[in-house]
Amino acid sequence: MDSPYPEFQLRLPYNGPVARGQLLTEKGTNGSQKFRVSAGSPVRPEEVPSFPATMKSSHRLRESLRADGLIRESTTWPGYLETTEDITCNSPSAGAEILLGRAANGYTEWKTADGRPLADFLKASWYGPNRTWLVRGSNVAGLDLVQRLWLPRGLVSLAANHLREGVEQGVSKDELRTLVEEDYESVLTYSQRTHLIEALHTFLSRMKPGDTVCTISNGDLYVGEITGDVEQVASEGGRSNLRRPVEWRNVGYPYLDLPEALQQKLSIQHDVVDLTSVEGMVAGLGRSDEELAEEVEEADGESSAELAALMARRELKLPEATDDLAKELLVHEVGWLQELRDLLWEDRQIILYGPPGTGKTYLALRLAEYFGGGPEQVKLVQFHPSYSYEDFFEGFRPQEDPRTRDVAFRITDGPLREIANAAAQEGNRHIPHFLVIDEINRANLAKVFGELYFLLEYRSRSVRLTYSGDDFALPPNLFVIGTMNTADRSIALVDAAMRRRFSFLELSPRTEPTRGLLRRWLDREGHGPESADLLDELNSRIGDPDFQVGPSYLMKPGVHRGDGLARAWRTKILPLLEEHHYGEGIDVEHRYGLASLRAAISSADTNAPA
Incomplete structure (x- = not known):
């Protein structure tokens, strides 16, 4: 032959x-x-x-x-x-x-x-590496073609019941657009025709023998390899008239057991989806680490799919809290930090809330750097009343063309999309990335988050974005830490949807680790306990716990030199309380001034039992 x-x-x-x-x-x-x-x-x-x-x-x-x-x-x-x-x-x-x-x-x-x-x-093959695709076939005009046709007969198909005969493999997208506009003009809307053009062009001209193909049926993911060219055939109802031969593996992989990043891609609601960004996760299904490593070694580093599978399996971890970290942050016990770490790991999103000056922002940033491995994996954004979805995620903004100097509106990424893109890059998926949102309750959260609200709770899914139209999911290795000032707005006013998506951890002068923070700092810096005694007496006179004063105001070297304490009290603490009692007719200086507080402390010491 x-x-x-x-x-x-x-x-x-x-x-x-x-x-x-x-x-x-x-x-x-x-x-x-x-x-x-x-x-x-x-x-x-x-x-x-x-x-x-x-x-x-x-x-x-x-x-x-x-x-x-x-x-x-x-x-x-x-x-x-x-x-x-x-x-x-x-x-x-x-x-x-x-x-x-x-x-x-x-x-x-x-x-x-x-x-x-x-x-x-091969005929009509295109140069470049092999790719991985998802083709949906479990509900084609009400039929599960995966079980009825694809697996038994070794093929994958695409419905094109109105597409004229004789369309060749390798057809360009422009040619295909003309054919679809003519053949489907009275059948599909413009948007539907656009999606069909993309699916047909991928199936006819981008897929090639050697590519991996996936499909979902009965809760399982099936994986195969495309082994031949496109064939256009007559089929009942036009449900499968474009076909490619496939060698399917003999096992299905339960959908719920798949890696989260793969589930996100599989949730995209198109007939044909490019899965190449998660091809390593597909390549590793059903194969042990040892088997993959052996195949990479056998191929002398040329086994790209197996190498990608091993890289995709690098485990995402958050470092455990340590005694050294607790000592650095002056936290009363390492168990509190470990609980915070565990909440982050389980929920991916937490909010630190409490009165002003309790160290919420400092703690959020320092922990993000510690758990993420450095400041490069951390991005800070501060919310305010005029902050919007376009500022936070993506939107049209004026940009100047560097060549023509013309200004035009272009879609621009915001801080959330920037850190999400960094976290999702190949090679970064095992590294924790953090978005710290300061003053998270000062913005209209439903307006700022938009459709991303859904993703905060359903991390294994993707959504279609408002402006770019891209399919987007939050990477599994992206964590969010928010801070909330309870003097600005009570936590009770946060809507139920927000509370469900975040774990809330209080930082309050009433409880540790904030209650003893100033004393531990003073002891470490070699200062006496007077300012801590004054702060305790001050907070005992403030009835509303959301307006008690945090220790951060007094944890600065200048406060403990010369008249620094009196100056900090006069310029930072008393104005805060003036605002709190505005319109109540209270003499703030008499009630909260240093002289009054010192007198009370002296009296308590005098009356204390010997």
């Missing part, structure tokens, strides 16, 4: 011997081009553990060939097996799998003597 293609080679792991084979023009049972492994090719003697379960057909073929003597111990390469006759397989991947004893992408594994992959020689 002659072939118009060159001879292809496949080197066995660890710089082993080289197998040879030929791509055939004849089609296999599912429409992919057959591949002939040449007689005398070396065969790896062992199989990886996942091979029998995930690639049952290739495993059965390999076992059958060994039983029939077509694969036997090699006399040429000690320690290897070898083929005794030419073996014709249904696809290049199947040919590679019987030689390697593991799942393999034959379109990249088989190469010419000068290193060009087999995929480069």
